[in-house]
Amino acid sequence: MLVEAQTSDMLLPIPVAAARPQAALAPREESPAVRLALTAVALAFLGLFIVLPLVVVFSEALQKGAAFYFSAFAEPAATAAIRLTLLTAAIAVPVNLVFGVTAAWAITKFEFRGKSFLITLIDLPFSVSPVISGLVFVLLFGLQGWLGPWLAENDIKIVFAVPGIVLATIFVTFPFVARELIPLMQEQGTAEEEAAIVLGASGWQTFWRVTLPNIKWGLLYGVLLCNARAMGEFGAVSVVSGHIRGLTNTMPLHIEILYNEYNFAAAFAVASLLALLALVTLVAKSLLELRLDRRKP
């Protein structure tokens, strides 16, 4: 009976005013004035809170000219920071991708008790202050921490080295993919998967042929966001990095150093690279989505 309830996901409350006579005249879309107003509000809001800060970043980055802008990336400390950031993201993103899909499957395809509790636990890293996300690993693996003395004896370095940075990044970006998929897969329900299984498909086949095509854009979103956040994380990484120049500084930390050296143009140049990377990947995803969707009948 309850399985039935799941499949009837599409049934939504229809307004009581349903019986009105002028049915044919009822609008299916907003009037042009409303559309214009809403678009204007949305663009103004984004302009004020996101585009303007972005403009500041780029104008500061370019204030000393294009040559200076590019020289900011050639410096050895900058290339080291870029390498470390790429390495961190290359580990953190796939890990969270696998986890995110697994968690979303468990949560959206089955009904079990404690589900809300589980979702909330997955959300938790969002609500943990970045300061704390770094601190928990210091408490665990630091010299004064629970595992610290043992690690020191065996000469294993976790905090103030690359493993700590990767761990903190995984922690911070932990919910992104799962969070992107859960509402989407909830909305899609379980009917298609159930049909596939009943028709004899295996679990893997169902996932690859039925679920994945349905969630592919949401999944890509999640991965891109996870990646952007992994590369841009500042607070948590700052706590576990140790700030050793050329060794444990990620791009955001390198930006902070440049800024503190009054090298504002170079600091914003590196920052603009992060912003640009996110913009380009997201626009590319968007265009790809458009093209592939058009090809479909």
Add this chain to the structure above:
Amino acid sequence: MIRSIILSSDRRRFLFGTLSAVALAFAASAVSAQTTLLNVSYDPTRELYQAFNAAFVKDWQQKTGQKLTIQQSHGGAGSQARAVIDGLEADVVTLALAYDIDAIAERGLLSCDWQARLPNNSSPYTSTIVFLVRKGNPKGIKDWNDLVKPGIKIITPNPKTSGGARWNYLAAWGYALKQPGGDETKARDFVTQIYRNVPVLDSGARGSTTTFVQRGIGDVFLSWENEAFLAINELGKDKFEIVVPSLSILAEPPVTVVDKVADKKGTRAVAEAYLKYWYTPEAQEIAARNYYRPRLAEVQARHAEQFPTVKLFTIDEVFGGWAKAQPTHFAEGGVFDQIYKPAR
């Protein structure tokens, strides 16, 4: 025949194993031939240690033939000390105030008598607290008592998060205490009045510099002398000037070897030589060129016009050292916190 195949595959594996072991050993020896020191320092010493490290690496290579790499880590003094306590493997620490090194010593990472190991309280260079004002000194700020006038906006970082800001606070306190008829109560009132005039408490010295210089907030910026010079040179020679108060504090940023780390890594000799190098005329010259007051009289004399004579008091004289000043003034619920008691 089968046996020989097994053997050959074994041999191949053996060969591979040996080769990779040799490669590893080679890589390891290549690494160990290059000694590496990690110096964990606070924010305003970036430029200073860049110059000093280059000089020492050269000097060390001439003396021993050893090629040395010095890694630097900079940040807020308090969080840097915490990182070392929590396992950041610093061979030497060069921090803003003795209290932070005491905290490291308390956790057993270095000897508690560290401050006696090098001359001058283990502070090879000093600084003091001065005022940075806007060009022409439009508010006519000459001394500490001008700061408490109504309408003056003072920029200083938060003493709870910035080491330099603690020197600012203590300098103001010492000034009030040393005025005719000055006592603890008056000093407390004076410092309270100063912080009533502070509109922004940045978390670090460089953050405050940016607030004052870039954002144009405030009439006067309480700053390390070296930071004030640097700010003028880097950010606007024609926009700011330095005002030296009649009395200020002798800020002594200390340096020391982290015993446990240096012994574990086997870098004690070079770490000690690194710090001792500070007391040579060449290094003292580097300090002076980076606007830190040198300890050596001959170098001092050479830069006399750069560093105006100020009457300076030390933290030991007035406050009985950091071990006493820190808990009284900056601990949770200490004097500084009481300035910000909610009005009831």
Add this chain to the structure above:
Amino acid sequence: MTTARLTWRQPSVIPGFGITLGVTVTWLSLIVLIPLAGLFLKSATLGWGKFFEAITSPRVLAALEISFGIALAAATVNAVFGLIVAWVLVRYDFPGRRVVDAIVDIPFALPTAVAGIALTALYAENGWIGGLLEPLGIRVSFTPLGIFVALIFIGLPFVVRTVQPVLEDLEPEIEEAAASLGATRRQTFLRVILPTLFPALATGYALAFSRAVGEYGSVIFIAGNMPLVSEIAPLLIVIRLNEFAYAEATAIAVAMLIASFALLLAINLLQRWARSRGRG
């Protein structure tokens, strides 16, 4: 089905429950729960009396009030405008829509410190916007209003990105049905679209809020950090850490975490309730 049928879950023909839930719980425990348990253990070393003291001093209470109050306000603004932004991006076409769409994610990509610096520069008295507001007597940088602006910045994508996919997936037939049955556009929106979007919107709201409560990097640049006025709770944690008072620092963190968790859980439960009601 190879997994044992447990009473706490409803039977389903779809396989993989055991393995996916197992992996999820294990990984969650390793990366999130065990480290956070360390936080709780550390704060527990204080004992109840001191723990309570550490989180109820006037400074801490004021900071918590600032952090939670402003985060709530910013999340509310984000819920309203985030919904509008998501709506416009999904439903309307205008030149540059795809770029605008990508721009929404900038707060995820930009390091928080950079965001803080850029916003401070913008809203300072000598900045582009701050200069316009100054004659009106409105100060943003170095006031609680600055915190508000920073928290809007970092929270916005959470709302847009949770609402957007659901909005895209919304079946047009339902709206058509509502319209053909005579519902006005407003009625269709309020009674058909909004209830469907509600779970996602609530999630976005909760995420924007809980992210804002803990935000540190961008806020410290713009807040001014005056005790009792614009000092946020995470800054107080950093201050306690710099006093080497780890246990007290973790006590504040634990208090914040429990509050955020309770709110997130409440919203997730509410969302589930709304969904089950929606199913009729």
